[in-house]
Amino acid sequence: MESLLNTIRTKVANRERVTRTEAAWLFEEASEETLKELATMSRRRFHSADDTATYLIMAIVNYTNVCVAKCDYCSFYRLPHQAGTYLLDFDQVCAKIDALRQFGGTLVSFNGGFHPKLHLRDYAELFSRVRSRYGRDLEFFEMTVAEFMFSCKLSRVTYDEGASLLKASGTRWVTGGGAEILDDGFRARHSPGKYKVADYFKAQEAILRAGMGSTATQVIGFDETLDERLNHLEALRAFQDNAPRKLPSFLCWTYKPWNNELGGTELSPGEYLRWLAVCRVFLDNIPHIRTSVLTQNEKALEGLRYGADDFDLPTEDEVTQKAGATITHDFERILSAARAEGFTVQYRDPFPL
Numbered sequence: 001m002e003s004l005l006n007t008i009r010t011k012v013a014n015r016e017r018v019t020r021t022e023a024a025w026l027f028e029e030a031s032e033e034t035l036k037e038l039a040t041m042s043r044r045r046f047h048s049a050d051d052t053a054t055y056l057i058m059a060i061v062n063y064t065n066v067c068v069a070k071c072d073y074c075s076f077y078r079l080p081h082q083a084g085t086y087l088l089d090f091d092q093v094c095a096k097i098d099a100l101r102q103f104g105g106t107l108v109s110f111n112g113g114f115h116p117k118l119h120l121r122d123y124a125e126l127f128s129r130v131r132s133r134y135g136r137d138l139e140f141f142e143m144t145v146a147e148f149m150f151s152c153k154l155s156r157v158t159y160d161e162g163a164s165l166l167k168a169s170g171t172r173w174v175t176g177g178g179a180e181i182l183d184d185g186f187r188a189r190h191s192p193g194k195y196k197v198a199d200y201f202k203a204q205e206a207i208l209r210a211g212m213g214s215t216a217t218q219v220i221g222f223d224e225t226l227d228e229r230l231n232h233l234e235a236l237r238a239f240q241d242n243a244p245r246k247l248p249s250f251l252c253w254t255y256k257p258w259n260n261e262l263g264g265t266e267l268s269p270g271e272y273l274r275w276l277a278v279c280r281v282f283l284d285n286i287p288h289i290r291t292s293v294l295t296q297n298e299k300a301l302e303g304l305r306y307g308a309d310d311f312d313l314p315t316e317d318e319v320t321q322k323a324g325a326t327i328t329h330d331f332e333r334i335l336s337a338a339r340a341e342g343f344t345v346q347y348r349d350p351f352p353l
């Protein structure tokens with residue numbers, strides 16, 4: 001055991017890549033102190049100051065809850081014929097954005113469902129109207145890769161054509177959301193109608209090739225195996241090696257098991273922190289590792305000691321709130337938790353991250 005740890009420590013110190021076997025060992029066997037030490041060493045590859053973290057205030061605007069993907073872990077969606085569906089109009093979207101601005105927020109992330117009547121041109125029109133109303137005061141993640149994929153299919157355009165259309169209408173960023181666990185076995189168990197992993201990366205590559213930015217994400221705590229989690233990280237690291245434009249950040253958050261078909265038990269904060277450290281060490285080609293205040297509240301700030309360097313202060317996200325997440329608008333409380341970990345916090349510009 002000691003020799004494996006020494007091998008990993010030497011690799012991290014020399015900025016060499018660790019294997020998935022080494023990552024699995026770290027997760028299962030390493031002490032908390034070792035994880036923090038190695039994650040902090042890995043963080044230093046990209047961030048010289050060990051004691052500084054960045055953040056911003058943002059809102060996830062859920063423009064519709066209509067979705068036909070039927071993921072069993074989702075507490076948010078409604079099928080088109082069900083009661084309680086909604087599709088926000090322009091004024092309702094703007095009201096949510098105005099609420100964010102009252103909080104001093106600077107980033108809006110649009111996230112809805114696989115709406116069977118929303119074509120890509122509808123998104124492009126909405127985003128373009130929103131941008132002209134708010135100018136450069138705000139930045140936007142316009143859709144997730146998963147929504148982009150569905151909308152391209154519905155609109156009968158290729159991913160390259162869809163990405164060109166969005167880019168031409170002014171879109172700058174499409175978040176890498178909707179990734180959950182990028183493993184086809186996991187996808188077949190829980191969301192067979194959403195996408196296959198190779199297709200996800202094909203769509204994200206088209207987005208990057210068109211000149212827009214994107215991000216990497218992962219959600220843990222369903223019933224995924226360690227192998228499935230590692231498959232996700234391995235595929236992501238390989239994608240980033242060859243990506244036409246690099247993904248600046250990786251955000252891992254945790255599944256909330258309430259009000260959905262899958263249910264289950266919530267992952268412990270301790271497991272989240274251990275995994276965060278493994279992600280920082282393993283993902284040696286992604287500069288920013290972000291910790292999730294949305295799903296871990298103050299506990300997320302301990303993640304700064306486990307390799308994370310950045311976090312959001314979200315003002316709303318119906319998707320995770322429906323599943324049991326609690327959002328506080330007492331931002332000072334969250335920032336104090338970061339300071340208590342020994343970090344100076346700096347508000348950052350949304351892009352480039």
Ligand code: SF4
Pocket residue numbers: 067068069070071074075076077112113114146178191194
């Ligand atoms: S997770 Fe997203 S794609 Fe899946 S059912 Fe929910 S809204 Fe639809």
